[in-house]
Amino acid sequence: MNKIIQQNFKVEFNYNISFTEGVFDVNNPLLSNLLTSKNKNSTTRAVVILDKGMFYYHSYLIEQIQTYFKKCCLKIQLMGEPLMVEGGEGVKNKWSVVENVLDLVNKKKIDRHSFVIAVGGGAVLDMVGFASAIAHRGIQIIRIPTTVLSQNDSGVGVKNSINYFDKKNFLGTFQPPFAVINDQTFLTTLSDRHWRSGISEAIKVALIKDSLFFNWIEDHITLLNNRDPETMNNLIFKCAQLHTAHIGGGDPFEKGSSRPLDFGHWAAHKLEYLTNYELTHGEAVAIGIALDSCYSYCIGYLSENELKRILHCFNNLGFELSCPLLLDPLDINRINQKLITGLEEFREHLGGVLTIMLLRGIGQGEEIHEIEKSKLDQSIVLIASFQNKKLTV
Ligand SMILES: NC(=O)c1ccc[n+]([C@@H]2O[C@H](COP(=O)([O-])OP(=O)(O)OC[C@H]3O[C@@H](n4cnc5c(N)ncnc54)[C@H](O)[C@@H]3O)[C@@H](O)[C@H]2O)c1
Ligand SMILES: [Zn+2]
Numbered sequence: 001m002n003k004i005i006q007q008n009f010k011v012e013f014n015y016n017i018s019f020t021e022g023v024f025d026v027n028n029p030l031l032s033n034l035l036t037s038k039n040k041n042s043t044t045r046a047v048v049i050l051d052k053g054m055f056y057y058h059s060y061l062i063e064q065i066q067t068y069f070k071k072c073c074l075k076i077q078l079m080g081e082p083l084m085v086e087g088g089e090g091v092k093n094k095w096s097v098v099e100n101v102l103d104l105v106n107k108k109k110i111d112r113h114s115f116v117i118a119v120g121g122g123a124v125l126d127m128v129g130f131a132s133a134i135a136h137r138g139i140q141i142i143r144i145p146t147t148v149l150s151q152n153d154s155g156v157g158v159k160n161s162i163n164y165f166d167k168k169n170f171l172g173t174f175q176p177p178f179a180v181i182n183d184q185t186f187l188t189t190l191s192d193r194h195w196r197s198g199i200s201e202a203i204k205v206a207l208i209k210d211s212l213f214f215n216w217i218e219d220h221i222t223l224l225n226n227r228d229p230e231t232m233n234n235l236i237f238k239c240a241q242l243h244t245a246h247i248g249g250g251d252p253f254e255k256g257s258s259r260p261l262d263f264g265h266w267a268a269h270k271l272e273y274l275t276n277y278e279l280t281h282g283e284a285v286a287i288g289i290a291l292d293s294c295y296s297y298c299i300g301y302l303s304e305n306e307l308k309r310i311l312h313c314f315n316n317l318g319f320e321l322s323c324p325l326l327l328d329p330l331d332i333n334r335i336n337q338k339l340i341t342g343l344e345e346f347r348e349h350l351g352g353v354l355t356i357m358l359l360r361g362i363g364q365g366e367e368i369h370e371i372e373k374s375k376l377d378q379s380i381v382l383i384a385s386f387q388n389k390k391l392t393v
Pocket of ligand 2: 153
């Protein structure tokens, strides 16, 4: 006789994404309030992990962090100096760095009521998030994102990852953070390239969800190009809000086959790998969105005017939309076969049926389950001609 015990429970997650300036300034109580909000016993500890690329411009941080804990976080033990890890995608390609974080958690006796505080770009946050999620089955993490992309997208969600088997984000978990703190002070030292890079994720979410936000981005291109801080803060806030609403409102742990926020990402992830991560994530996403927007136009979903607006928007922000790796090396009118394998890898990452987000209009995403190769060929030719300023669209 078969027997069944049925298990059924729900777990609720809550966390705040706060916006501030000078997170480690002794006059700013935000972090100390967070650290003491739930954990008030004397064994609560914290370790800090810093992105070296960011630290290069913010070398005052070590002293500032120590002073902050001494003066503002009397109940929390800061366990030694911050651990420095290399910044950029390379940190997601090295298992040894994950081990360094695990080693820190072990040696400093960081338990599940203690905190890992990660300060850096999306790559460092993804790697530290992964290590924190697997240590003791999950240490609380406070993310302090320091790039546009990590403040408006990667840092505010529930995923972490490293690259493995030569595949982007192959290893990773879903682990909501304890809190996220976006400190605008960090953005001033970004290179122009990384300042621009994160804007593509804002264009992405605007294109699939919010046409008014897309109009707003179009109207603020000059201010964004001139690195106007207030304009960027507004872009980051709106983009983070749209991402957060989507994640919380639907399928946060991606149990289905659909991943709308990954519009343009099937090609982007593969291009990042094919260029040996020479393209940043945001730059690859811009190309991926251009490709899938051209595809939407080629199958009659998007009007010519809408496609022009999208391509011009990226172009005017300084994004390069064509890339030699889009093209078959033997026939520039065909899409690179190596890129096509990205479609199956994208499907496999989620499981289930292939689900690709396209555009039915600006602000209106629509998912499809099949991609016609001949239309992809037409799409890469369109992008190349646009980029060559022949403007056939
Ligand atoms: N987990 C998710 O949901 C999710 C979502 C989107 C993207 N991502 C991941 O995010 C990563 C990209 O993140 P990114 O765009 O932040 O790039 P990045 O982390 O590669 O950082 C870019 C460069 O900027 C440096 N840097 C960081 N902060 C700085 C500062 N304030 N001043 C000067 N330099 C600074 C870094 O050292 C690095 O060299 C990719 O690995 C991507 O896959 C994850
Ligand atoms: Zn992305």
